[in-house]
Each structure stands twice: as structure tokens, then as C-alpha cells.
Amino acid sequence: MPASTKRRPQGTAPATLLARLNPRVALEAQADGNMAAHFDGYSERLGQFSAEAAERAPELRTGIALPSTSPEADITERGVERLIRQLARRGLLEYCVRRARDGREMAVIEPQIPDYWPQTPKLGDAETIVLSRFAYLRRRGTEMVLESPRAGALFRICDPVIAALLTTLATPQKISRLRRRDDYPGPALLALLLDCQIVIRIDAARRDVLRRAEGDDSLVLWDFHDLLFHARSTEGRQANPLGGLYPHAGMIAPLPAVRPAWSGKVIKLQQLDDVASPLDDLLRKRHSTRDFNDQKPVTLAELSAFLDGAARVRSNWSSKLEFADDGPDVEYTSRPYPAAGSAYELELYLAVANCEGLEAGFYHYDADAHALSAIDVHPQQFDAMLQGAAFAMDAPSPPHVLITIAARFGRISWKYSAIAYALILKDVGVLTQTLYMKATDLELGGCAIGTTNIDLFAKMTGLDFHVEGPVGQFALGRGMGPSPSE
Numbered sequence: 001m002p003a004s005t006k007r008r009p010q011g012t013a014p015a016t017l018l019a020r021l022n023p024r025v026a027l028e029a030q031a032d033g034n035m036a037a038h039f040d041g042y043s044e045r046l047g048q049f050s051a052e053a054a055e056r057a058p059e060l061r062t063g064i065a066l067p068s069t070s071p072e073a074d075i076t077e078r079g080v081e082r083l084i085r086q087l088a089r090r091g092l093l094e095y096c097v098r099r100a101r102d103g104r105e106m107a108v109i110e111p112q113i114p115d116y117w118p119q120t121p122k123l124g125d126a127e128t129i130v131l132s133r134f135a136y137l138r139r140r141g142t143e144m145v146l147e148s149p150r151a152g153a154l155f156r157i158c159d160p161v162i163a164a165l166l167t168t169l170a171t172p173q174k175i176s177r178l179r180r181r182d183d184y185p186g187p188a189l190l191a192l193l194l195d196c197q198i199v200i201r202i203d204a205a206r207r208d209v210l211r212r213a214e215g216d217d218s219l220v221l222w223d224f225h226d227l228l229f230h231a232r233s234t235e236g237r238q239a240n241p242l243g244g245l246y247p248h249a250g251m252i253a254p255l256p257a258v259r260p261a262w263s264g265k266v267i268k269l270q271q272l273d274d275v276a277s278p279l280d281d282l283l284r285k286r287h288s289t290r291d292f293n294d295q296k297p298v299t300l301a302e303l304s305a306f307l308d309g310a311a312r313v314r315s316n317w318s319s320k321l322e323f324a325d326d327g328p329d330v331e332y333t334s335r336p337y338p339a340a341g342s343a344y345e346l347e348l349y350l351a352v353a354n355c356e357g358l359e360a361g362f363y364h365y366d367a368d369a370h371a372l373s374a375i376d377v378h379p380q381q382f383d384a385m386l387q388g389a390a391f392a393m394d395a396p397s398p399p400h401v402l403i404t405i406a407a408r409f410g411r412i413s414w415k416y417s418a419i420a421y422a423l424i425l426k427d428v429g430v431l432t433q434t435l436y437m438k439a440t441d442l443e444l445g446g447c448a449i450g451t452t453n454i455d456l457f458a459k460m461t462g463l464d465f466h467v468e469g470p471v472g473q474f475a476l477g478r479g480m481g482p483s484p485s486e
């Protein structure tokens with residue numbers, strides 16, 4: 001990129017934003033104008049493009065400036081723009097921010113959510129910005145990356161000057177002051193960081209209440225590590241591979257299934273082979289079921305009995321806040337499973353695919369009213385949720401009912417500091433076992449599912465990912481045959 005010939009005051013030279021192919025991706029142009037992208041052993045068709053647009057496609061290796069088209073753009077430029085959008089939609093691009101003055105790379109943006117598109121909102125001289133309390137810099141391999149669980153993309157910081165600027169942004173800074181600094185990167189990079197909520201706008205008069213200035217009450221309630229843990233241990237808001245990938249196989253030996261015994265004195269315990277109680281019987285029969293009998297789906301009566309036994313509210317009460325006489329009254333419920341602080345922050349959402357007596361669709365289980373409330377969702381998203389569950393279980397078809405366990409995060413983080421998210425996951429474990437036991441009791445099949453897509457759930461429900469979102473899933477239905485222990 002040639003340096004600008006116009007004389008500008010230091011620091012105001014605009015940066016260039018380029019879209020370029022993720023290095024893992026190769027483009028292939030076919031004779032009939034169709035283009036395909038190849039990556040990680042997969043191929044994606046991108047559609048048909050003009051010969052001129054296809055000719056410009058190799059430029060995406062080094063980068064094409066954004067916005068690539070103006071209102072007067074010719075047909076080639078519009079074709080290139082369409083190609084860029086097709087690649088962006090599939091997460092196959094990264095975006096490079098170059099200093100116009102010397103063409104030096106300041107940062108490279110890696111999308112983390114499927115619909116990320118770089119936006120550069122206007123930042124006026126009088127405005128004040130500060131680094132988000134959720135943003136962090138870390139080493140990844142031999143690179144420095146700037147991330148935030150709130151961000152739709154991460155920023156690879158290529159120039160140490162930018163890292164120094166980020167340090168300055170720990171304190172609120174007026175744009176007019178930043179512009180006077182030698183290391184001012186130009187408005188584009190700051191705008192891109194603002195778009196990703198890595199930096200936030202604040203009212204300069206409210207610099208003392210930064211936590212509150214960042215978002216609504218639901219966001220105030222989150223601790224940094226809890227939101228990061230949530231976004232990085234689920235699908236939907238990160239581009240890292242996740243799940244059973246055996247990343248250390250071949251380098252580190254697997255640990256044994258049973259812990260090697262301690263060397264001290266051993267006291268042998270009595271073994272009870274006979275089933276001593278109905279609970280023993282249930283525990284022995286419980287197993288995971290992944291294949292469901294579509295000819296004989298679960299019935300609404302069975303589903304009602306399942307939810308009643310495992311999750312219905314048994315009683316309600318309220319009490320004053322402990323240790324504080326003037327505190328608010330807090331409402332509580334009692335349910336069949338235990339829950340940290342009696343908060344019962346977990347909600348059940350049912351994707352009903354095949355249930356006799358109940359229309360297929362997405363429902364919330366109102367545990368107090370013992371009723372299902374229908375939620376209108378996009379059919380494609382509903383199918384994607386069910387297909388995701390089938391994929392996670394390596395099953396030929398989706399379960400009859402897929403239960404998403406969602407947490408109302410604020411219900412528990414209002415009380416607990418630092419341990420809120422850990423408690424939620426422990427509650428998920430307790431509830432999951434209760435669901436397994438009740439399914440076994442009703443001679444139904446069930447299977448816990450370890451992955452959930454928090455972005456998909458947010459789109460389906462319209463709920464922000466930090467307000468209420470999935471923390472577990474459970475597949476339910478009638479199994480194909482008698483259980484292995486019968």
C-alpha cells in the first residue's frame with residue numbers, strides 16, 4: 001500500500017482495512033464460473049461469478065481493501081464484493097488493519113462468530129473510551145491476541161505500539177487527546193475495537209462507575225473469568241475447535257480408567273450383589289440411550305410425568321437476606337433436585353421433534369405452573385439445534401425431545417462472587433442425574449450432551465447470551481429396545 005502523498009498532521013493518517021483469505025483456505029475457480037473454497041478437508045460452494053471477479057479472487061491471498069465497492073461500482077467490483085460476503089458468511093476471511101503511512105500491519109481480526117462483519121462506527125473527538133473489563137491480551141503460540149468473551153472477533157496485535165496504546169486505555173481517554181499521541185492508530189482500529197465491545201464508550205462524568213457504564217444489570221452481575229469460561233467452553237461465540245478431539249494423543253499417554261491404589265493398609269469392603277432397594281435398581285438400570293424409536297415416540301403423558309417428577313416446583317417461599325436486616329425479600333422455590341443457594345437458576349427448554357399428543361416445536365417448561373409455553377422459532381434454527389444433538393451423540397437421527405438446560409445467570413451471580421459459574425455447572429450435573437433417573441424410572445431413554453451452541457439459542461429466543469443461555473443438554477425419548485441390563 002503506497003504511503004499517502006498528502007501532508008497530514010501526525011496521527012491522522014487513516015488505516016486501511018483489508019479482507020483476506022484465512023491462510024487455511026484455498027479458492028478454486030471452475031470453468032463454468034462456479035467458485036469453491038477448500039479448507040481442513042471440506043469444500044464449500046460459493047456460487048457463480050463473472051470471469052473478471054474470478055480473475056481478481058487470487059488478490060484475496062494478500063487482501064482486498066474494504067469497502068470493496070462504492071455506489072458507482074462496476075459489475076466486477078460488485079462480483080468481488082459478493083465473493084467477499086460469501087466467504088465472510090462462512091468464517092473463511094480475516095481482516096487486516098494496516099497503517100496507511102507505512103503499510104505496516106497493526107492488527108489482524110479473526111472472526112469468532114458466524115455473522116461477524118467489520119464495522120467502523122463513528123467516534124467523535126469529544127467522546128471518551130475505555131478498555132472493557134472483559135478484554136484481555138495473551139500469548140497464543142508466538143502471537144499476541146486481544147480477546148473478549150463479548151467480542152465477535154479477536155485481534156492479533158502485530159505492532160507493540162498498539163499493545164502500549166491498549167495499556168493507556170485502561171484509563172478512560174478522550175478521543176481528542178488520543179489523536180494527539182504519536183502512537184494514535186487512526187480512527188478505524190479504535191472503531192473496530194468499539195464495534196467488538198473490546199473498548200466501550202463512556203460518559204466522561206461517570207468514569208468512577210466503569211462496571212455499571214459497560215452494560216445493563218445482567219452484565220454488571222458477571223465476573224470476568226465466569227463470562228470467559230462460559231463463552232470459551234461452549235459453541236457459537238468462538239472459532240476454536242472443541243469437543244472430543246484428543247489433542248494430546250500420541251504425545252501424552254492416557255491416564256488409567258481407575259486411579260492406581262495408594263500403598264497404605266487396605267480394608268476390603270463388603271460387596272452387595274443383590275439389588276437392595278428400588279434406588280439400587282434404578283441406578284443399575286440407568287444408562288445412556290442415543291438411538292430412539294421413531295415408530296413409538298414418547299407421549300405427552302410420559303413427558304408430563306417426566307417433568308413433574310424431575311423438575312416441577314414443589315413449594316415457594318420468600319425470606320429476608322441473610323446477614324442484613326434491611327435487605328430485600330428474596331423468593332425461593334423447592335424442587336426435586338438440590339441447587340446451590342436454593343437459587344434454582346436452571347430453566348428447561350424443549351425442542352420437541354416427535355412426541356405423541358404434542359405439536360413439534362420449541363417450548364419453555366414453566367416449572368411453577370407445570371406447563372409448556374410455545375416459543376416461535378425459525379424452522380432452520382430448530383432443525384440445527386436437533387441436528388447438533390444427533391451429531392454430538394453420533395446418532396442416526398435426533399432424539400424425540402431435546403432438553404436444553406439454560407441458566408438465568410443473574411439469579412445466582414447476584415449472590416455469589418467468583419464461584420457463580422462453577423456453581424451453575426455443578427447444578428447442571430445434579431439436574432442431569434435427576435433427569436437420567438426419572439427417564440429410567442419411566443422406562444424411557446436419555447443421554448446427557450456435553451456441547452451447546454449459545455449463539456444459536458440466543459438467536460432462537462432473542463435473549464442476550466449473557467442474560468440467559470444454555471449450559472447443558474439432555475436427549476430424551478423411547479429407546480429402540482430393552483436396556484442392556486434387562
Ligand SMILES: Cc1cc2nc3c(=O)[nH]c(=O)nc-3n(C[C@H](O)[C@H](O)[C@H](O)COP(=O)(O)O)c2cc1C
Pocket residue numbers: 286287288289290392393394432447448449450451
Ligand atoms: C456431562 C456429560 C456430558 C456428556 N456428553 C455426551 C455427548 O456429548 N455425547 C454422547 O453421546 N454422550 C455424552 N454423555 C454420556 C456419556 O458418554 C455416558 O454417560 C458414559 O459413556 C457412560 O455411559 P452410561 O451413561 O451409559 O452409563 C455425557 C455424559 C455426561 C455426564
